[in-house]
Amino acid sequence: xxxxxxxxxxxxxxxxxxxxxxxxxxxxxxxxxxxxxxxxxxxxxxxxxxxxxxxxxxxxxxxxxxxxxxxxxxxxxxxxxxxxxxxxxxxxxxxxxxxxxxxxxxxxxxxxxxxxxxxxxxxxxxxxxxxxxxxxxxxxxxxxxxxxxxxxxxxxxxxxxxxxxxxxxxxxxxxxxxxxxxxxxxxxxxxxxxxxxxxxxxxxxxxxxxxxxxxxxxxxxxxxxxxxxxxxxxxxxxxxxxxxxxxxxxxxxxxxxxxxxxxxxxxxxxxxxx
Numbered sequence: 001x002x003x004x005x006x007x008x009x010x011x012x013x014x015x016x017x018x019x020x021x022x023x024x025x026x027x028x029x030x031x032x033x034x035x036x037x038x039x040x041x042x043x044x045x046x047x048x049x050x051x052x053x054x055x056x057x058x059x060x061x062x063x064x065x066x067x068x069x070x071x072x073x074x075x076x077x078x079x080x081x082x083x084x085x086x087x088x089x090x091x092x093x094x095x096x097x098x099x100x101x102x103x104x105x106x107x108x109x110x111x112x113x114x115x116x117x118x119x120x121x122x123x124x125x126x127x128x129x130x131x132x133x134x135x136x137x138x139x140x141x142x143x144x145x146x147x148x149x150x151x152x153x154x155x156x157x158x159x160x161x162x163x164x165x166x167x168x169x170x171x172x173x174x175x176x177x178x179x180x181x182x183x184x185x186x187x188x189x190x191x192x193x194x195x196x197x198x199x200x201x202x203x204x205x206x207x208x209x210x211x212x213x214x215x216x217x218x219x220x221x222x223x224x225x226x227x228x229x230x231x232x233x234x235x236x237x238x239x240x241x242x243x244x245x246x247x248x249x250x251x252x253x254x255x256x257x258x259x260x261x262x263x264x265x266x267x268x269x270x271x272x273x274x
Contacts, residue, residue, distance in 0.1 A: 001229050006247065007037055007259040013252035015054035015064065015100070015197070016240040016259065017271075019077075024242075025062055026252055026259065027051035034062055034075055037259070045075060047082065053100030053111070053147075053197065053238070057274040065098035065111060072098060072111065072128060072135075089126065090134045098126075100147050100197060100238075103272040105154040106130070106174045110138075112145035118163050119143075125159060127177050130274060138179040139170075147197035147238060151204055151221075152269055158185055158198065158206060165194035167208065169223070186223040189213055197238025199249070200269040207249060209236035216251060229262060236260075241268025 007013075011030035018024055024037045033044040034051060050068025057063060062075040063085070072086040072095070088094050101111035107130040117123035125139035125148075139145070143163035150157055150172070157172045157179065169185035172178075188195035193211040200206055205226065206219040216229040216236060233255035240250055248265035252258075 001262055001264060003229075003232070003260050003262045005232070005258045006250070006261045007042060008257065010035070010252075010257035010259070012237075012254045013257065013259060014052055014237040014254070016238055016250050016252050017054050017056050017062075018240065018243055019056050019060050019062075020058075021060070022242075022244055024247075024250065024259070025054055025056065027054055027064060029254075034064065036077070045080065047073070047075070049073070052098065055101050055103060055109075055271070057103070063101060063109065063274075065101055067097040067099060067114075070095040070097065072101070072109070086128050086133055086135050088134055090136050095126075095135070096122075099145065102148045102150065103274050104150065104172060104174050105272045107272075107274040108174060108177060109274065110148060110157070110172075111135070112148060112159065114144045114146060114162070117142065117144045123161075125179065129177060136177055138177065139182060146195060147208070149198045149200050149206065150269075150272065151200065154272070160188065160195035160198065160208070162194040162196065162211070163192070165189040165191050167195055167198075167206075167219075167223070186219050186225065188217055196236070197252075199239045199241055201241065201265065202267045202269060204269070207239050209238050209251065211235055211237065216249075232256065232260065233258060241265065243267070243270075 049066040096115035126135040146160035233253040235254040
């Protein structure tokens with residue numbers, strides 16, 4: 001599959017997301033910035049922390065996980081102001097290392113907190129209800145939780161457990177804010193790392209960045225591996241579809257510090273907004 005590099009000389013890019021104006025946002029973890037590319041110019045905003053996954057709301061505010069500060073934060077591009085939204089759970093414990101995030105269709109924010117759970121199952125998934133400041137833990141006992149994606153029904157959540165090289169699937173009860181019937185969905189990677197960020201196309205094929213293995217795995221709705229995309233660097237971190245269709249699937253890649261475009265892919269499932 002043909003690809004092209006659209007941005008280079010980055011420092012560990014992650015968390016790509018498109019805003020309503022078509023600008024591509026992502027984080028540079030090792031540079032400590034939110035970065036915005038309008039197709040011509042790259043702008044960077046210092047977050048004074050360690051940014052990770054990113055998402056966007058209807059007003060164009062960037063929501064991101066700050067794994068260094070243990071916080072969910074926002075950035076308003078209009079006034080260039082940052083705000084801390086959440087840094088603890090409902091049981092009074094501080095967030096440890098939040099990693100990736102996604103909105104559901106009711107405006108709840110789901111996020112992974114990997115808690116550096118590489119050698120013990122301390123990682124969690126959490127939900128931050130709309131207009132609340134404390135997050136509820138909805139899944140425990142994982143080794144390094146990571147990327148998340150909702151299927152078209154808005155009720156089926158897929159998420160990555162990186163250090164067991166597997167993907168989980170579960171039923172999301174937005175009304176009660178509970179995750180139900182968690183079970184294995186697919187194997188992803190050969191270790192010691194595994195699946196990172198992910199995105200779904202219009203036909204609900206799942207594209208998963210497999211860290212340190214130079215590829216994006218593609219799974220059908222049954223969790224069957226149907227193919228893969230070769231990546232020019234060994235460390236793809238995440239992926240997102242360009243809503244305009246121009247760039248197809250974009251992938252952030254950390255080894256070479258690039259954003260890669262696979263233009264043959266047209267559309268992804270719409271993301272939800274708060």
